[in-house]
Amino acid sequence: MVARIRYEDIVKAPKALLHDHLDGGLRPATIVDLAAEVGHELPTTDPVALGGWFVAAADSGSLERYLETFAHTVAVMQTASALRRVARECALDLAADGVVYAEVRFAPEQHLERDLTLDEVVEAVLAGFVEGSALAAEAGTPIRVGTLLTAMRHAARSQEIAELAVRHRDHGVVGFDIAGAEAGFPPTRHLDAFEYLQRENFHFTIHAGEAFGLPSIWQAIQWCGADRLGHGVRIVDDITGGPEPVLGRLAAYVRDKRIPLELCPSSNVQTGAVASIAEHPIGLLRDLRFRVTVNTDNRLMSGTSMSREMALLCEAFGYGWREVQWFTINAMKSAFIPFDQRLQIIDEVIKPAYAKLLA
Numbered sequence: 001m002v003a004r005i006r007y008e009d010i011v012k013a014p015k016a017l018l019h020d021h022l023d024g025g026l027r028p029a030t031i032v033d034l035a036a037e038v039g040h041e042l043p044t045t046d047p048v049a050l051g052g053w054f055v056a057a058a059d060s061g062s063l064e065r066y067l068e069t070f071a072h073t074v075a076v077m078q079t080a081s082a083l084r085r086v087a088r089e090c091a092l093d094l095a096a097d098g099v100v101y102a103e104v105r106f107a108p109e110q111h112l113e114r115d116l117t118l119d120e121v122v123e124a125v126l127a128g129f130v131e132g133s134a135l136a137a138e139a140g141t142p143i144r145v146g147t148l149l150t151a152m153r154h155a156a157r158s159q160e161i162a163e164l165a166v167r168h169r170d171h172g173v174v175g176f177d178i179a180g181a182e183a184g185f186p187p188t189r190h191l192d193a194f195e196y197l198q199r200e201n202f203h204f205t206i207h208a209g210e211a212f213g214l215p216s217i218w219q220a221i222q223w224c225g226a227d228r229l230g231h232g233v234r235i236v237d238d239i240t241g242g243p244e245p246v247l248g249r250l251a252a253y254v255r256d257k258r259i260p261l262e263l264c265p266s267s268n269v270q271t272g273a274v275a276s277i278a279e280h281p282i283g284l285l286r287d288l289r290f291r292v293t294v295n296t297d298n299r300l301m302s303g304t305s306m307s308r309e310m311a312l313l314c315e316a317f318g319y320g321w322r323e324v325q326w327f328t329i330n331a332m333k334s335a336f337i338p339f340d341q342r343l344q345i346i347d348e349v350i351k352p353a354y355a356k357l358l359a
């Protein structure tokens with residue numbers, strides 16, 4: 001056991017975040033403002049009550065019901081100015097929470113209800129991240145934000161979204177993803193898109209092994225060629241527990257290849273993938289030295305932040321700065337930006353800060 005670490009110190013410590021949804025992280029007050037502008041009806045217009053509504057509604061025990069709450073955030077993100085504002089505030093909120101590197105994802109195809117084109121949607125979000133990052137630097141909390149473009153797995157636009165991602169690769173889009181309900185929508189439905197991305201030497205992650213088990217993880221890696229797994233928590237189904245855990249062939253492959261797992265503890269409890277934080281397989285996966293990373297998934301629906309996720313793990317598993325640093329460096333090593341830039345953040349920002357905390 002280590003000495004308990006203080007929450008405000010976790011906030012100040014540099015953190016890296018790989019799995020955060022733009023449409024799952026709006027400020028409740030912003031939703032209220034934007035909904036009034038476009039005439040969208042909300043469950044309540046009191047920001048505090050609205051924040052509580054999202055957490056309660058997402059606390060359903062089912063991924064499908066959890067995803068229904070996004071109707072209200074997506075509805076207010078249909079204009080360039082709304083997208084830009086949401087992205088700007090996202091960068092600011094993450095930076096204020098001590099996140100120094102973030103990859104934030106969203107699905108452009110869900111933002112075409114008014115008159116924007118796919119490219120205009122992406123340009124508005126990228127502009128918002130640039131503005132937010134500049135404001136964060138001025139405030140003394142510098143952050144670098146990369147964007148991942150998500151295609152919805154039940155839809156049929158993945159090739160188009162993959163091409164969109166590649167088109168914007170030199171302007172802030174660093175990768176591609178697929179998301180949405182997992183059961184019934186295997187990643188191989190989108191094989192053309194993944195093969196195209198590989199030919200373009202581009203990076204992608206796939207939501208897999210969250211609500212559905214090993215077949216989805218196996219397809220994501222062995223058929224689709226995913227660089228990382230969004231969640232991937234069900235990889236534990238291929239590990240026989242006990243004092244000397246035994247890894248099946250897929251779990252061994254994931255560990256041997258150092259395939260990053262984008263674990264999202266609070267989100268998993270809400271969707272019923274895991275019973276509680278204390279029972280989250282992150283403890284076992286860390287002990288077995290998988291390439292584990294800690295993520296927020298949807299800060300609004302989980303009422304969480306990167307610091308809160310770290311604090312929950314410290315409390316449940318007795319982790320201290322050594323483990324927080326390990327999760328952070330794992331994430332930074334697994335980022336989709338160029339290797340030299342990842343190393344620069346590790347060597348110049350992360351390691352010096354944790355050296356002080358560990359001293």
Ligand SMILES: O=c1[nH]cnc2c1ncn2[C@@H]1O[C@H](CO)[C@@H](O)[C@H]1O
Pocket residue numbers: 021022023024063067070074105106107110150179180181207210267297298
């Ligand atoms: O944990 C998750 N699993 C699967 N899909 C998700 C999760 N969180 C959010 N989304 C989906 O991704 C879309 C783009 O950001 C969201 O609109 C939501 O439908």
Ligand SMILES: [Zn+2]
Pocket residue numbers: 019021179207230297
């Ligand atoms: Zn997700």
